[in-house]
Amino acid sequence: MNTKAIIHFDGEGALINRNIHGHFAEHLGRCIYEGIWVGEDSEIPNNKGIRNDVLQALKELEIPVLRWPGGCFADEYHWKDGIGPREGRKRMVNTHWGGVVENNHFGTHEFFLLCELIGAEPYVNGNVGSGTVQEMQEWVEYITFDGESPMADLRRKNGQDKSWSLTYFGVGNENWGCGGNMRPEYYADLYRQFQTYVRNYGENNIYKIACGPNGDNYYWTEVLMREATPFMDALTLHHYTIPGPSWQEKGSAINFTEDEWNKTIERALYMEELVTKHSTIMDKYDPEKKVALIVDEWGTWFDVEPGTNPGFLYQQNTIRDALVAGVTLNIFHNHSDRVQMANIAQTVNVLQAMVLTEGDQMLLTPTYHVFDMYKVHKDAVSIQVQENSENQDLHISASKNQKGEVHLSICHYGIKEAADFELELRGWQNAPTQATGTILTADSMNKHNTFENPEVVKPSTLEGINFSEEKVSVTIPPMSVVVLKIN
Amino acid sequence: MACKGCLLEEDWRNTSVQTLVDEQLAYETELVSEEHYKQRLTICEQCPSLLSNTTCKHCGCFVGFRAKLSYKSCPYPGEDRWKAV
Numbered sequence: 425m426n427t428k429a430i431i432h433f434d435g436e437g438a439l440i441n442r443n444i445h446g447h448f449a450e451h452l453g454r455c456i457y458e459g460i461w462v463g464e465d466s467e468i469p470n471n472k473g474i475r476n477d478v479l480q481a482l483k484e485l486e487i488p489v490l491r492w493p494g495g496c497f498a499d500e501y502h503w504k505d506g507i508g509p510r511e512g513r514k515r516m517v518n519t520h521w522g523g524v525v526e527n528n529h530f531g532t533h534e535f536f537l538l539c540e541l542i543g544a545e546p547y548v549n550g551n552v553g554s555g556t557v558q559e560m561q562e563w564v565e566y567i568t569f570d571g572e573s574p575m576a577d578l579r580r581k582n583g584q585d586k587s588w589s590l591t592y593f594g595v596g597n598e599n600w601g602c603g604g605n606m607r608p609e610y611y612a613d614l615y616r617q618f619q620t621y622v623r624n625y626g627e628n629n630i631y632k633i634a635c636g637p638n639g640d641n642y643y644w645t646e647v648l649m650r651e652a653t654p655f656m657d658a659l660t661l662h663h664y665t666i667p668g669p670s671w672q673e674k675g676s677a678i679n680f681t682e683d684e685w686n687k688t689i690e691r692a693l694y695m696e697e698l699v700t701k702h703s704t705i706m707d708k709y710d711p712e713k714k715v716a717l718i719v720d721e722w723g724t725w726f727d728v729e730p731g732t733n734p735g736f737l738y739q740q741n742t743i744r745d746a747l748v749a750g751v752t753l754n755i756f757h758n759h760s761d762r763v764q765m766a767n768i769a770q771t772v773n774v775l776q777a778m779v780l781t782e783g784d785q786m787l788l789t790p791t792y793h794v795f796d797m798y799k800v801h802k803d804a805v806s807i808q809v810q811e812n813s814e815n816q817d818l819h820i821s822a823s824k825n826q827k828g829e830v831h832l833s834i835c836h837y838g839i840k841e842a843a844d845f846e847l848e849l850r851g852w853q854n855a856p857t858q859a860t861g862t863i864l865t866a867d868s869m870n871k872h873n874t875f876e877n878p879e880v881v882k883p884s885t886l887e888g889i890n891f892s893e894e895k896v897s898v899t900i901p902p903m904s905v906v907v908l909k910i911n
Numbered sequence: 912m913a914c915k916g917c918l919l920e921e922d923w924r925n926t927s928v929q930t931l932v933d934e935q936l937a938y939e940t941e942l943v944s945e946e947h948y949k950q951r952l953t954i955c956e957q958c959p960s961l962l963s964n965t966t967c968k969h970c971g972c973f974v975g976f977r978a979k980l981s982y983k984s985c986p987y988p989g990e991d992r993w994k995a996v
Contacts, residue, residue: 453971454968454971457968458968458969462988466988467988467989467990468988468989517963523962523963523965523966524962524968525962729971730935730938730976731931731932731935731936731972731973731976731977732970732971732972732973732976733962733965733966733971733972733973734931736966736971738971773971782969782970782986783969783970783986783987783988784988784989785986
């Protein structure tokens with residue numbers, strides 16, 4: 425099938441905020457414990473308790489922002505349990521997520537260390553559901569206040585003399601569900617109250633994030649925007665890609681049919697409608713787009729791997745997940761005027777993870793490779809691509825970076841036929857002279873990496889790119905994520 | 912979409928770990944002998960990495976499942992504790 429597209433070099437859109445490529449790490453299953461934190465006494469090589477292999481992989485990914493500690497965990501988390509000498513910290517069973525013993529060894533200090541080591545901006549999610557205004561106020565004071573105060577002094581006593589820099593702070597999580605089963609009217613009032621005490625200390629300026637809707641709950645967005653727009657910098661949205669008919673039958677991460685592949689892609693593409701419609705409501709109250717839409721939970725959600733603790737949400741990751749990541753990031757790029765951050769769920773060992781670990785082993789998933797390939801779009805200017813296609817199986821985003829290089833991300837989510845892709849270049853001051861590309865693909869739809877064979881799905885150079893008369897043409901195999909560079 | 916925490920509780924309410932293990936093992940063919948299985952489980956029961964008497968913290972598996980599979984090793988970091996059996 426043929427796909428023709430036109431790219432206008434001067435057809436510039438909004439800057440693609442690097443935070444659109446953000447991540448999420450919750451105290452859930454083996455994401456934090458074992459996945460990131462193994463402790464200083466572990467047999468696994470580590471840096472102050474954080475395992476080196478995962479650290480290196482995440483560092484190479486150049487994660488811009490990392491959300492923590494939840495998720496549902498955030499609205500049951502009491503931050504004072506996670507500071508001070510580790511041997512004295514509270515131990516409890518995390519009943520939410522599989523009966524894991526939560527020993528609070530990974531707390532505020534460890535999170536800021538992790539962010540520093542991987543170079544990510546911290547995004548802390550505060551507790552509205554079961555916390556207090558005072559608790560939230562004191563956490564921000566503990567983290568960001570450099571003067572003399574009870575919380576700043578406590579931080580110093582715990583070994584951190586200088587305050588940390590913290591921009592992104594979420595006031596509650598999923599308050600329509602696990603965060604308190606609230607009505608939007610009630611949460612809007614609570615949000616207004618709680619955020620009042622999320623103070624700016626010194627030069628630290630907090631970017632306040634309100635809990636937004638679940639999926640297509642447009643009423644929630646309407647109420648929050650109507651009641652609280654002046655008090656927020658951003659509103660969140662959560663949408664998971666679940667191919668099955670119910671939570672009890674989400675479908676296997678590996679053993680799935682062509683119908684399930686198609687259903688998965690269809691539900692991932694639903695993000696386009698969600699972002700568009702929520703943005704339209706936001707436009708009504710905020711036409712200048714001062715309030716951002718942050719999609720701080722997204723990704724695939726399948727049945728857990730056979731024989732694993734269901735509360736751990738451990739699933740494998742195939743080329744299908746790579747396509748979901750690719751099309752979703754494309755959607756965010758194309759809506760970068762309103763979407764300023766997104767955080768895939770989750771970073772390690774949970775849902776659509778970047779890396780999987782088993783004991784002292786680690787592997788990179790196909791989703792990791794997509795994020796790695798897509799790094800080129802960070803802080804670049806979005807460019808609209810005009811498509812004239814017989815093929816409905818391609819999904820594209822494009823951007824231009826500061827050097828004037830153009831990158832196209834092309835997801836071919838068809839299962840069987842290759843696509844002949846032709847791109848016409850228009851409006852370039854200096855005609856480009858070359859095009860190169862990287863491809864992530866597989867010869868069957870359930871290909872994935874295992875600890876025995878960790879490089880089954882990995883990127884390679886895209887061959888067969890033709891460049892002539894301001895046209896680029898290339899054949900793209902099915903089940904592929906491609907990034908083209910034109911300069 | 913309902914809260915995922917509540918949904919998980921609902922999943923668990925009517926299903927025991929043994930039922931989950933039995934259901935999944937029914938699909939497996941590469942199994943160790945019953946004696947070998949018991950030896951592996953005895954090691955797991957004494958392991959500090961066993962959570963809630965059911966789950967290995969290093970791989971997230973129910974040990975009653977993983978210990979039955981002949982192609983799996985013990986994931987204890989730096990030390991396959993099943994190697995001796």
